[in-house]
Amino acid sequence: MANVLLNPRSWKVKAILAKVETTTGEDAVPTGALNWIEARNVEFTPYEAETVERNIEMPYFGNGGTLPTGKYASLSFQVAIVGPGTPGEAPKVAPLLLACGFAETNNTTEVVYNLVSSELQSVTIYINIDGTLHKMIGVRGTMTLNLTAQQIPLYQFQLQAVYEGPTADAVPSVSKDGWQVEQPVGSATTSGVTIDGVPLAYQEFSVDLSNQVSRLDLPGPQREMGIANRTPTGSITVLAPGLAVFNPFDMADAGETFELQTTQDNRDGYKVQIDAKVRILQPFYAQIEEQVAYQLNLELAPVDGNDELAITYK
Numbered sequence: 001m002a003n004v005l006l007n008p009r010s011w012k013v014k015a016i017l018a019k020v021e022t023t024t025g026e027d028a029v030p031t032g033a034l035n036w037i038e039a040r041n042v043e044f045t046p047y048e049a050e051t052v053e054r055n056i057e058m059p060y061f062g063n064g065g066t067l068p069t070g071k072y073a074s075l076s077f078q079v080a081i082v083g084p085g086t087p088g089e090a091p092k093v094a095p096l097l098l099a100c101g102f103a104e105t106n107n108t109t110e111v112v113y114n115l116v117s118s119e120l121q122s123v124t125i126y127i128n129i130d131g132t133l134h135k136m137i138g139v140r141g142t143m144t145l146n147l148t149a150q151q152i153p154l155y156q157f158q159l160q161a162v163y164e165g166p167t168a169d170a171v172p173s174v175s176k177d178g179w180q181v182e183q184p185v186g187s188a189t190t191s192g193v194t195i196d197g198v199p200l201a202y203q204e205f206s207v208d209l210s211n212q213v214s215r216l217d218l219p220g221p222q223r224e225m226g227i228a229n230r231t232p233t234g235s236i237t238v239l240a241p242g243l244a245v246f247n248p249f250d251m252a253d254a255g256e257t258f259e260l261q262t263t264q265d266n267r268d269g270y271k272v273q274i275d276a277k278v279r280i281l282q283p284f285y286a287q288i289e290e291q292v293a294y295q296l297n298l299e300l301a302p303v304d305g306n307d308e309l310a311i312t313y314k
Contacts, residue, residue: 009130014042015171016077017126018095018139025138025224028124032172037092038179039077040154044127046134047163048072050215070217071163072225073136075127081145081153082182083270083313091313092178096157099123100143101211101227102311110314115306120227125159133169136161140225142211145274147185148204153264153272160213160225183265190265193236195278196258198246200238203288205262207234207276207300207309232308234278234298236260237286248283248294255279257301273312276300 016037019030049068056064084091087109094104094113098121102113125136141159183189193202210233214226240246251258260276278298286295300308 009132011129013130013171015126015128015174016042016075017172017174018099018123020095020098021122021124021138024122027135027137030124030126032174034175035095036174036176036179037077037079037096038176039079042075042077042127044076044129044134045074046166048074049163070215072160072215073134073163074158074160075125075136075139076156076158078154078156080182081147081155081264081272082180083265083267083272084178085180085269087269087314089178089269089313093155095123096143096155096159097311099140099159100157100209101140101230110312112313113311115230115309117306122225125161128169128171131168131170132166134166135164137164138162138224140211140227141213142209142227142230144206144208146204146206147190147202147262147264149185149202151185152182153185153190160215162217162223162225180270183267183270185264188266191263193238193260193262195236195238195246195260196251198241200241200246202239202262203237203293205234205236207232207274209309232300234276234300235295236298237288237293237295239288240285240292240294248280248296252280252283257303260298268314271314273314275310275312277303277308 016039017030017035019028019035021028050070051066052069054065079093090111097113103116105112123139125139127134139159139161144156147153210231211227212229214228216222257277260278263273265271282297284295286293302308
């Protein structure tokens with residue numbers, strides 16, 4: 001008996017493209033030549049329905065039926081944290097940062113991504129899985145970043161869009177221009193962290209932007225993904241110097257906001273500097289290779305507004 005499928009489709013054969021939308025909710029038509037995303041560990045839910053029960057009373061057991069009230073798609077993946085190779089050039093990951101509530105400022109020799117609370121941008125994402133094209137239009141979402149010693153530095157994006165039906169379409173040819181090979185996190189490639197100006201060695205640093213993504217499907221019409229708020233948090237594990245040098249217990253007790261900074265990569269054009277304004281919520285004792293360490297739970301807090309996190313490519 002012949003196989004049902006002569007050529008089963010491969011999950012590994014996929015292309016993800018992303019482009020900023022001029023008008024939210026209008027297809028920006030990304031192309032493989034300009035807008036390919038170097039994604040890793042992709043998870044995709046193409047059809048996610050919110051439903052309402054019809055609650056039909058019947059003279060027998062059984063479902064009374066449901067109706068879809070909202071249809072969405074969600075996509076998550078990782079992207080390495082590395083610059084484009086040229087100072088002042090925007091990284092290829094830029095559309096994804098903009099979709100997560102950042103705005104871009106080009107300062108000739110560096111490109112800065114600062115948080116905003118209004119006029120949020122959106123992107124169009126095409127994900128083609130071995131000949132089936134799913135379009136995600138009006139995409140917004142949230143992200144985390146993680147720098148762990150001896151590991152690849154990574155963003156994790158979690159993105160959502162209103163559902164669009166798939167179509168048959170060939171996998172596009174893509175250009176890898178602008179995507180550089182990242183450096184692992186380590187002593188030779190990553191700066192230590194400074195907290196309130198004190199230099200510290202760290203094992204792991206993470207930030208969760210924690211955007212509150214809203215789903216609007218209202219008569220009008222108003223049908224879009226929005227970002228209603230953000231409550232970013234973080235965590236860092238550092239080797240513990242003497243209390244006279246760094247006292248996280250007093251810092252937590254004071255409830256003050258402190259400057260945190262670290263830079264990944266040591267090559268011009270590839271450097272990614274992370275600046276955050278943090279409160280230390282809870283210091284715990286930890287160990288790094290049997291050495292005394294602190295694990296610090298952090299709250300990222302704005303001081304003048306929209307300044308709790310900045311990412312600079314330089």
